[in-house]
Amino acid sequence: MSFKIRTLQRAAVIVLLSLGAIIFVVPVFWTVTTSFKTPKEIMTVPPTLLPNSFSYLGNYHEVFERAKFGRILLNTFVLGVTAVCVSLVVASMAGYGFAKFKFPLREVFFFAVIGVLMVPFHSVAVPLFIYLEKVNLVDTFLGLLLPLVISAFGVLLMREGISSIPDDYIDAARIDGCSELRIFWNVVMPMIKPSLAALAIIKFMWTWNEFFWPLLVITTPAKAVVTLGISYFTNFHFKEYHLIMAAATLSMLPLFLLFAVLRRWMIQALTGTGLKA
Amino acid sequence: MKSTVGSYGNRRKLAGFLFVLPVVLYFALLYYLPLVTSFQYSFLEVLPKQQTRFAGLQTYRWVLADPLFWTSVKNTAVFTLISATAIVLVGLLVSITIHNLSGQGLRDVYTVFYVLPTLVSFAAAGPIWEWIFHSQFGLANLVLSFLGIPGLKYLNDSVQVIPSLSVINLWVRSGFAVLILSAGLKSIPDSYFEAAKVDGAVGLRLHFSITIPLLLPQIGVISLLEVIFGFKVFDVVYVTTSGGPATSSYMLLFYFYDNAFRFYRQDRASVIAVLMFFALLMFSILQRRIVRGRRYEL
Numbered sequence: 171m172s173f174k175i176r177t178l179q180r181a182a183v184i185v186l187l188s189l190g191a192i193i194f195v196v197p198v199f200w201t202v203t204t205s206f207k208t209p210k211e212i213m214t215v216p217p218t219l220l221p222n223s224f225s226y227l228g229n230y231h232e233v234f235e236r237a238k239f240g241r242i243l244l245n246t247f248v249l250g251v252t253a254v255c256v257s258l259v260v261a262s263m264a265g266y267g268f269a270k271f272k273f274p275l276r277e278v279f280f281f282a283v284i285g286v287l288m289v290p291f292h293s294v295a296v297p298l299f300i301y302l303e304k305v306n307l308v309d310t311f312l313g314l315l316l317p318l319v320i321s322a323f324g325v326l327l328m329r330e331g332i333s334s335i336p337d338d339y340i341d342a343a344r345i346d347g348c349s350e351l352r353i354f355w356n357v358v359m360p361m362i363k364p365s366l367a368a369l370a371i372i373k374f375m376w377t378w379n380e381f382f383w384p385l386l387v388i389t390t391p392a393k394a395v396v397t398l399g400i401s402y403f404t405n406f407h408f409k410e411y412h413l414i415m416a417a418a419t420l421s422m423l424p425l426f427l428l429f430a431v432l433r434r435w436m437i438q439a440l441t442g443t444g445l446k447a
Numbered sequence: 448m449k450s451t452v453g454s455y456g457n458r459r460k461l462a463g464f465l466f467v468l469p470v471v472l473y474f475a476l477l478y479y480l481p482l483v484t485s486f487q488y489s490f491l492e493v494l495p496k497q498q499t500r501f502a503g504l505q506t507y508r509w510v511l512a513d514p515l516f517w518t519s520v521k522n523t524a525v526f527t528l529i530s531a532t533a534i535v536l537v538g539l540l541v542s543i544t545i546h547n548l549s550g551q552g553l554r555d556v557y558t559v560f561y562v563l564p565t566l567v568s569f570a571a572a573g574p575i576w577e578w579i580f581h582s583q584f585g586l587a588n589l590v591l592s593f594l595g596i597p598g599l600k601y602l603n604d605s606v607q608v609i610p611s612l613s614v615i616n617l618w619v620r621s622g623f624a625v626l627i628l629s630a631g632l633k634s635i636p637d638s639y640f641e642a643a644k645v646d647g648a649v650g651l652r653l654h655f656s657i658t659i660p661l662l663l664p665q666i667g668v669i670s671l672l673e674v675i676f677g678f679k680v681f682d683v684v685y686v687t688t689s690g691g692p693a694t695s696s697y698m699l700l701f702y703f704y705d706n707a708f709r710f711y712r713q714d715r716a717s718v719i720a721v722l723m724f725f726a727l728l729m730f731s732i733l734q735r736r737i738v739r740g741r742r743y744e745l
Contacts, residue, residue: 183544183547184548186544187544187545187548187557188540190537190540190541190561191557191560193562194560194561194563194564194618195560195563196586197564197565197572197575197576197579198563198567198575199619200575200578200579201523201571201575201578202580202691210682212584213583213584214584215583215584215600216589217584217586217589228588254627260469260470261470261472262468263469263470264466264467264469264471265468266466267463267464267465267466267467268467270463270532271460271462271463271464271466272460272463273460273461274460274464274510275464276463276467279471280466282471282474282475282479283470283471283474283704285479286474286478287731288727288728288731288732289478289482289724289727290678290679290723290724290727292679292681292703292720292723293482293485293699293721293723293724293727294477294478294481294482294485294718294720295481295483295720296481296485296488296707296713296716296717296720297480297481297484297488297717298477298482298486299707300480301481316477317477319473320470320474322474325470325535350459350462350466354466365694375566379567379568379570379589380567381568381569381570381681381682381685381686382681384597385685386708390526396568396570397568397570397682398570400570400571400686401576401686404574404686409574409577410702411574411577411581412579414574414578415574415575415578417571418571418575420569420572421568421571422566422567422571425562425566425567426566428648430561433559434683437558437562437626440562440565440623441626441627441630443623447713
């Protein structure tokens with residue numbers, strides 16, 4: 171009897187968990203299938219579960235034609251990769267400095283870095299925008315990149331990774347006569363690959379999904395990033411959902427692919443941001 | 448001999464200093480300088496022709512007397528409260544259920560399902576859910592009609608709009624909570640559960656007396672993270688309702704954004720920036736207290 175109840179209970183749990191999982195995945199499914207439907211098809215009641223034909227690419231064609239979406243995807247990709255590369259180097263340099271050196275003002279500097287985590291970006295956005303206006307960086311790639319390129323989170327993550335390297339390795343290299351920069355590059359960097367991977371993944375994801383700052387600085391559609399690109403199919407009067415869903419699918423695809431390839435790394439990195447950011 | 452040791456030590460000090468210098472300069476220029484400027488602006492008054500004049504606390508008084516400011520505070524608070532509570536509950540439910548599944552493969556598959564939306568930007572999630580919430584062609588009302596429930600208006604109704612936005616937020620953010628709680632669950636030794644089971648605790652009682660108390664640090668972290676996040680809600684509102692209908696989803700950051708970039712009242716925007724800074728500083732300090740085992744002393 172008790173065995174039967176437990177089996178039933180277990181079955182109920184699986185059913186509920188699956189139902190929840192379906193609810194979480196359906197919006198993605200619905201977005202992708204809608205993106206293959208004609209404008210006429212999306213307005214049928216009841217809606218068709220699958221598109222009449224997955225070979226209808228008219229929405230994608232229009233998205234690429236009208237909003238220069240290829241250009242937009244490229245912009246976002248370049249932005250993400252640049253932010254990743256710069257922050258990997260600069261954040262690990264700082265992480266190394268904080269983890270393995272003693273120098274005057276170290277505590278002050280470190281507190282300043284932690285402090286950044288507590289400053290909401292919006293509190294600095296207006297003055298930052300005004301500075302950029304003064305140096306003509308509004309509506310430029312550099313202006314877009316600048317506040318997004320380094321995060322305090324990255325510095326803390328790298329410091330933690332480097333702290334776990336035994337000092338002996340570094341001292342040995344020093345006795346061999348390596349310069350400090352070479353020790354950093356040839357000894358420290360190869361030993362913190364997991365932290366570097368975590369930072370790269372998170373940084374790319376954050377930059378790819380960033381909306382607020384691009385909204386402020388970018389006005390030329392050809393310079394836009396993908397989050398802005400999705401909004402180009404919303405007019406004052408109506409929203410062209412067949413196109414929006416195609417644009418949204420394109421915006422989700424790269425991160426989903428990354429997730430498919432690097433699932434374990436990504437889950438680890440995401441868990442880390444929750445605890446540190 | 449002694450002097451070479453000394454100069455070697457100094458060289459190392461210099462090296463360490465130079466390693467952290469780029470980051471320190473970067474944050475000084477891109478965070479602290481603008482933060483100081485925000486404080487400055489909040490005490491100024493913007494006059495025509497971009498001139499300014501010292502105004503003391505006048506702008507603060509103006510903002511604090513503006514009904515729209517309080518509307519935005521109220522909306523943000525309601526959104527944050529609903530979102531944070533829902534995320535903690537869903538996170539607990541999902542992570543505990545997944546944790547109790549037998550087989551790593553099965554656990555991984557379910558985790559993937561729940562984490563997937565975490566990768567989606569709010570700029571995409573907004574319109575995706577608008578389409579699901581669509582009154583005529585949306586999935587949500589279709590499902591309701593199967594259940595014999597009349598359709599809802601979701602984002603187009605002044606009462607339903609904030610819960611609907613919370614649903615979108617829940618969809619995107621739950622994955623984080625699931626991951627953090629799962630990590631917490633993995634760190635609880637099995638012997639705790641075994642001991643409780645021997646004592647006769649099963650099912651819900653086991654969770655209320657053992658699992659949830661042991662997860663309190665993680666629950667605390669998630670709650671505060673979501674409160675901080677909810678406080679700063681902007682993207683999802685901007686791409687869906689723009690604060691509407693009327694002002695029923697007008698959020699704090701919308702008030703900020705409108706003042707800064709639509710009404711060109713940098714002074715008022717800066718007052719909000721300063722108020723937000725202090726509010727979030729408080730939350731962040733609390734959060735740092737809760738994150739156990741992470742101390743930043745050098």
